[in-house]
Amino acid sequence: MSIECTVIKEIDYYIESIELLFRIINKNSYQNLKMDILKRTDESKHKKICYQLDKLSIIQDDIEKHTDLNDPQIMYYFSPFLSDNLCIAKILYQWKRHSTFSGSKDEIKSYIVESMDSIKNDDTLELSFDDLDLKTSVFENNQKACFTDRINNLECDPGQKWKLLELIEHSGKHLDNLYKILDQTVAALEKHEETLVELKGEATAYWVDYFEQHNFHKLMNSFYNIKEDSYPSRPTFIRTRIMACNRVIFYGNDENAGDYHLLDVGILFDCNFKVSKRRLSNQELSNGLKLLSDPSKFEILRFIRNNKAYGQEIAAELKLTTATISHHMNTLMKLGLINIEKSDNKVYYQMNKEAVNYLLEVTKRKLLED
Template identity: 25%
Template sequence: MTEQDSGIHFISSPVFEFLASLYIVHNHEKIKPKQNDYEANHALKSSMERIDRSMNSAQKNELDVFFHYETYIGLSLIRFSYESNTHQDIDQFLACLEQTPAYELFSFLLQTGYTSKEIKSVNDHGEVLDFINEAAIPESEKWKLTFLYVNRDQTKERLLTLLKNYYNTSFKKELAAALEHHEESFHIIKEAGVLSSRAKALEMFPYLPKDTVLDEKTEIIFAPSFFYDHASMVSGEEGSILCLYGINQPENGQDENSSEEKLINALKVIGDDKRLKLMKLLSKSPFYGYELAKKLNLSNSTVSHHLSLLTSYDIVSSKRMENKVYFELNKERVEELFKAASKLFSE
């Protein structure tokens, strides 16, 4: 679904939802919002519980291999399915995956953004191992990626086995209900003007790189996910951005909270010690995610989490330069928040 001439598209993809569910089922405790009163909606909670009961320990172990919180290599298949035009049919996607040579598949599995390098040849062992060694991920995950790469054919078979078993025994019965939520989300963002206005798209999804979104030449693809709930994932290629967003995220973005409540929430975000260090770095110069991870000695996933929170309150903004997304501190916004806090406490 596309708004005429806007360059903004809406995709309801069973494959995207399928892959998102694998990641969320395994990592939902790590990525859920930190508010004390947060609880996943009843439908999502029930679905995750049913899926958890349907999986054996061996499947859960494989889930940790391919959808680990720090490396999430399985999520790279979202871009694979989109580029291979199989994102609308899970059986077609799995068949395409089976026909893809293991070395070619691995070129996608390493496209998760946790290094500053690009791999020119996935068949060059030295280049790939250097790539993995420089990744902003824990050492245990580097060893795992190295093992998976060296055993590429076996890795492909393990991944296919996991996906097929999970689809047939756990996910297939959950798909129809998830897709119903996609339709609801389409009407929400359409009525908000997101599909016809790039400015409106930024209002609802402030973590997207502003200059890229406002560039009329950039294709923007929004894809909802029932399982992603409040989370999001952004995949960028030259000339396009694919944003997988949780269906509860836009609704929350439109909540009419009191200005005082919004201020308090923003101050809570700033108050975290890691985010303060990150803001201090960005106050001196723009950096991209990998640089921040290295300078703060944090994993890429941890930095991404903090940046997502800061951008959602417009404390940090992002912009694309060549093939990297750089982040910078919005100093005027920070001053505005502190002035508002001072006024609040003096009243």
């Protein structure tokens, strides 16, 4: 069954502003990114990469001039929180990033507050973090826990737990504070609208043309080694991201929730992006090793290292819920550590030994040989 794909053409200035401010506060310059990417790509792509990142660098320098880097509110919302890619602002706004919801600022605020309240009030949801998000999954064995206990069970220090508890409890107040910062950045960013429209327009046109000739199954096969027709067939939205130009993020792998998929693709990428083949950065290596160090993910990979298995089968063997298995598979998929295929109306998973071996070999080379 073919999946309906829609490429979103509008620029979300608030999401782009959050990413840009995070880069500015944490001194992640596009010039440094350019030098790193040029080392890892074919020379045939260098001219385009330099053009795009030089444009973003000009924007970054200009926005930095309009940003008070000593403002305690800005530092609070945009300093790293738990990982090098995460901050309070991203956690607060992630429910907007995870959806296609659109509307006025007040409507978006209500949507985010409702999403935060659902996390606070649903005692069946276990909380965890990955490199980019606050994650939720259904507790194993039908467990339940109150909100404060679920926060307390997170693997972070007490100060971080308190910040997160306070953020969720008072999300409306924090959104008001965040919007005061973002409104100024958006106003400055809109002065570069011509450049932003050009960069996004070119990337958007590429994906519109791609989906006129290919389907989403083919793209998922190219990106994540998922065999065609092996993925849940739901309407899918593709968003090209400008400031997060070097990142591909897929939302919606949970087969038990949601009625659409959402794929964010940085403007530097085309259909040849492949998780298991591209050169891994130090941060990506660290993320991969974190996955392998998680006991549940480690046992899942061991169980499917030689034979494929479907979700319920893995859940029964490891005494986990199918929702938890789906959550783990989503994370493993994003680093290309599993292959997925459909057979007899079941979705089967198997370790991608090539990708796991590559992760370990690169780690060994970085630590012992470079």
